[in-house]
Amino acid sequence: MSQPGGFEQQPTSHVCRLNKSLYGLKQALRAWNEKFTTFLPSLGFKPSYADPSLFVLISGSSKVYLLLYVDDIIITGNSENLIGEVKSSLQAEFDMSDLGPLHFFLGLEIKYMKNGDVFVSQQKYASEVIHKTGLDSCHSQITPCQSGLKLIKDMGQQLDKQDSAHFRSIVGCLQYLTFTRPDIAYSVNLVCQFMHCPTYTHLNAAKRILRYIKGTLDYGIWFRRGQTTKKFSLSPIKMDAYCDADWAGDPNDRKSTTGFVILLEGTPVSWCSKKQTAVSRSSTEAEYRSMADTTSEVKWLLHLMQDLHIEVLDKPTLHCDNISALALATNPVFHSKLKHIEVDVHFTRDQVKAGTIKLKFVGSKEQLADLFTKGLCSPQHRYLCDSLKLVSHLQAEEGYYENKV
Structure with missing residues (x-):
């Protein structure tokens, strides 16, 4: 040992x-x-x-x-x-x-509203993390990272032993916080890549995430009850998925970042931001790999819904903003430019052919998965958070989402 x-x-x-x-x-x-x-x-x-x-x-x-x-x-x-x-x-x-009734479970806080909606957050845990890091009186930020932020492994002075342990502790706490905060998933994934040899630049990036959380402590996910009934319902539900990729976004190894989010009746239930395992030779290939990862998660959720005896309304829809990737997933012709891609990446094409999912183009501004692939400017970041029903408890009680629509 x-x-x-x-x-x-x-x-x-x-x-x-x-x-x-x-x-x-x-x-x-x-x-x-x-x-x-x-x-x-x-x-x-x-x-x-x-x-x-x-x-x-x-x-x-x-x-x-x-x-x-x-x-x-x-x-x-x-x-x-x-x-x-x-x-x-x-x-x-x-x-x-x-x-x-369930109110607190493994750090998750569950609040019930008068109209039957459910609000899930980690406000208490987030407050403890901020207090632990000594940032109780810090100024808040409006985004978790700068727009277009790229971190390099040798950027800045290397942390000493004590500060390195502090950095790893912060990042570990932030990872658990992403369970109810999809808005910080990309930023946390970014700083996680430098756990082995962090610098002060990386530490500042992690502290910026905490300052953003400081200003959004009461944010969580708003699960809205169906409009057709006020009783416990197991009626068919609608599943939508959004996938995106930031081609060669990592300046250290030029690997792309995959981001996806899956929604049930408009509420996010699964999301991911991770670096792809192989270098993509084009943006189309990066998007194609992202579609395969998303399709795999959709397939798992369909199995889970089947175990729950809940029917999914129609075929789940996978939204992508890359026309070329959509064409590759629907065209049975094997393109010579994709001969180097692993066979398992063609998983999406097989599922489309089998009728498990259907594909749909979505504009870049409406691409919800953008939140998981890159740092965004404040207006777009706020717009995507609103689209994912990521609001404060008070806003949810006041019908914030209906007002925005």
Whole structure:
């Protein structure tokens, strides 16, 4: 064993000794999970193939969903009676407490509005991160990074050992914050690429993200209830996906950045900003690779919806702003200029042919995935955040989105 990089202490031959794990038992987490997951089938639950922590119980028209994370459990469904039976069975088998409606889960804050909408944020966690880094009295920023920002690995003076550990701590906290803040996904992905050898320029970029969060502490994702009914509904839903790529955007290795966001009924449920594994020879190729990654995520979400017994309305629509990439995904002719591309990248073309998804062109100004591939100016950044229903809790209560539309 060895000490983790960036946290070495003298003498370096020493490592941390684990005195007690969860509940004081060795392999307690594994034992608990195995015990719990073997008991659930006796109640009629079936595990989801798409998500091993999700279990579904179907009894006639009644449906109950159970989500397990270590010893934290979320139970929901469309039948209060069946949910009550499940709770009673679990409490008879395990020492469990019913904490009532979900308000706080793994750092996520859930707030319920009068009209039935749900607002999910990480305000408390974000406040703790800002306090931890000593930026309580800092000035806020209107964007998480400068427009068109490019960071170079040797840019600026290298951080000393203490500041390097501080930088890694900040970035680690920011990564967890992206669960409800898609607006910082690109900026956090950018600074994450310099964990091994950070400089003061990289540290300043990370602190700018914190200053942006300081001014948007109460921001979160607004999940709007369907307009047709005020009851728990499992009616068919609409799925849309947006993908984009910043061709050769990384000046260090000239790799492109993939960005995508997937929406259910207009609300983002999955997003990503990551650097592609291979260098693309053209913007079309970079977009084509981005489409493959997005299609893969859409396919997984379709499997998840199937496990949840929720029907997706029509075929999911994949929006792309590159006409050439759209043509390659729909044209069965193999172009000679794409012979070097790996076979798995043609996954999108196969799914289009199979009828799993459909493609649609979208203008660059309406490309929601732009938020995940580059630093944007303030007006465009705010416009895309509004389009993704990323607003404050107060704005959601006042119907901010309806007013903007």
